[in-house]
Amino acid sequence: MIITCGECQTKYRLDESKAKMDVFKVRCRKCKHAFLVKKHVSDSEVTPHSLPAETSVRPKQKHYQDNPNCRVITICNQKGGVAKTTTCLNLAASLVLMNKRVLVVDFDIQSNLTLLLNHRDARSFFDVIQSENDELSGYLVKTNHNFWLLPSNSKMALLSKKHLPNENFEYMLRNKLLEVKGNFDYILIDTPPSGDFYTLNALLASNAAVIPMPCDYLSLNGVSHIEAMINVIEAKINHKIEMNILVTLFEQDNPIGAIILDKLKSKYQDKVFKTRIDKDQKIQESQIDHTPTIFYSKESVAAKQYQQLAREIEGSFATIENQAAMNSR
Numbered sequence: 001m002i003i004t005c006g007e008c009q010t011k012y013r014l015d016e017s018k019a020k021m022d023v024f025k026v027r028c029r030k031c032k033h034a035f036l037v038k039k040h041v042s043d044s045e046v047t048p049h050s051l052p053a054e055t056s057v058r059p060k061q062k063h064y065q066d067n068p069n070c071r072v073i074t075i076c077n078q079k080g081g082v083a084k085t086t087t088c089l090n091l092a093a094s095l096v097l098m099n100k101r102v103l104v105v106d107f108d109i110q111s112n113l114t115l116l117l118n119h120r121d122a123r124s125f126f127d128v129i130q131s132e133n134d135e136l137s138g139y140l141v142k143t144n145h146n147f148w149l150l151p152s153n154s155k156m157a158l159l160s161k162k163h164l165p166n167e168n169f170e171y172m173l174r175n176k177l178l179e180v181k182g183n184f185d186y187i188l189i190d191t192p193p194s195g196d197f198y199t200l201n202a203l204l205a206s207n208a209a210v211i212p213m214p215c216d217y218l219s220l221n222g223v224s225h226i227e228a229m230i231n232v233i234e235a236k237i238n239h240k241i242e243m244n245i246l247v248t249l250f251e252q253d254n255p256i257g258a259i260i261l262d263k264l265k266s267k268y269q270d271k272v273f274k275t276r277i278d279k280d281q282k283i284q285e286s287q288i289d290h291t292p293t294i295f296y297s298k299e300s301v302a303a304k305q306y307q308q309l310a311r312e313i314e315g316s317f318a319t320i321e322n323q324a325a326m327n328s329r
């Protein structure tokens, strides 16, 4: 074998068969530098045993058990500005007041929920997917309001571009949430005003959808788009999503509102929440303060209505679960 002195770079031919040890010391005749030499090991001697097992260099593939007691709700509507983000934030805070363990997921490239919670520049779902092996739990941040947030950032826009061509792209969020479902009673997912990659991923991770809707004609139309999407999901892959419509930004003295509300109720009947969220200036004030309205102004109309919504949702889940238990007997 050829060895090289690390100091003066002089090369020597060495008969390694004379060496008694696998690693031994030699001294350079020219510069007197002493250095260690490792006996050459031929390729045939490299047995699978002498290589590190693959599992010891790669994190082990973990299998997470689903937690059926965790309710995952997507807040969605293809129409913009209907109070999706506002509802996600205030519903989360209201559920915390009911001692529920809550995670909110900002799955919107606008990052509005993350901004309202004052967690700019945090790592997002895109970052955890990029890491390949990181666990989701390391990316959740605890907010000042006793619930957790998976933030969004500007890189979220790349998520669909990068992963849309991949097989099973629509299950990315569902698969990742499985890692943390055991820690939460509710996971609320805020989505962008669209029915694409992000909303589809969110719906497939969810057992329920809340569709906020102001009482105007175009918003009523927006509800049908989400309903159609949910129906396709149910028909094609037999994934049941409980859909409910939440009237938002309601103005008592607007006669158009009452007409649309009538149409909505006759079309969707008990799919419309009994609770209604009125237009309330305290919502906008509280957002400037980065505080959920129910903590910013406990006595405001919107604060009371969002707490009532949380009770209604908790009650409706309990009813569905009781029915399912009775049916399985």
Ligand SMILES: Nc1ncnc2c1ncn2[C@@H]1O[C@H](COP(=O)(O)OP(=O)(O)OP(=O)(O)O)[C@@H](O)[C@H]1O
Pocket (backbone or CB within 6 Å): 079, 080, 081, 082, 083, 084, 085, 086, 087, 108, 110, 112, 191, 192, 193, 248, 249, 250, 277, 278, 279, 280, 281, 283, 284, 287, 302
């Ligand atoms: N009940 C309410 N009373 C008064 N203003 C409200 C109410 N709900 C929401 N808003 C205001 O309406 C605007 C839109 O709300 P929000 O951002 O929650 O809608 P969105 O559906 O998430 O919008 P986007 O589609 O852009 O994500 C915000 O300025 C918010 O402060």
Ligand SMILES: [Mg+2]
Pocket (backbone or CB within 6 Å): 084, 085, 086, 108, 112, 190, 191, 192
């Ligand atoms: Mg929003």
